[in-house]
Amino acid sequence: MPTAVVLIVCKTIMAGAPDSNAAYTGWEDRVWATEHSMMVCRRHEVPLHDPAVDQGAAPRPFTPMTCWRTAMQLGPAFDASHKNSPWRFWRAACPVPVMRKNPDGTEDVIAWKLPECGHKDTVRCDVDAEI
Incomplete structure (x- = not known):
């Protein structure tokens, strides 16, 4: 299983006037931006690395959990590090196995695939675009 996570981040817009307490709380009234009734999103692939391995620890298995x-x-x-950006985290995806069915009925994992961005008819994706 590749050690990577896919974040789907989507564009937002401010929904109304700023709240009077926003300066103290940091809260923003945001809604998902839509173009032609579809959300505008981007696929952000995040490769992962365990720094404990660099310090001599045994590598932990990267499982679905x-x-x-x-x-x-x-x-x-992602949201916290992009406060001055209109992009916000919407969904995440983990690698999925590509399976081969053997003649005896068993299955083998032959590869792993990182999921694509979209939800047909709901999301318009700028695949792997810079944020």
Whole structure:
């Protein structure tokens, strides 16, 4: 399994006048920006590296559970690091296996694929574009 997570980030716009407490709380009234009734999103691939391995620790396996836990940490971290940007975290995706069915009925993983961005008829994606 490749050690990478895909974040789907989408464009937002301010929905109304700023809140009087926004200077203290940092809250913004944002909604998803749409063009022709579709959300505008980008696929952001994040390669992962375990720094503990550099310090001599044994590498931990990158499992689907580890991937999802990492994705749910990276999403909010993306939002926090892009406060002055209209882009906000919408969804995450982990690598999926490409399977081969053997003549005896068993299946083998022959490769891994990082998911694409889209949701047909809902999202227009600028695939792998800079944010």
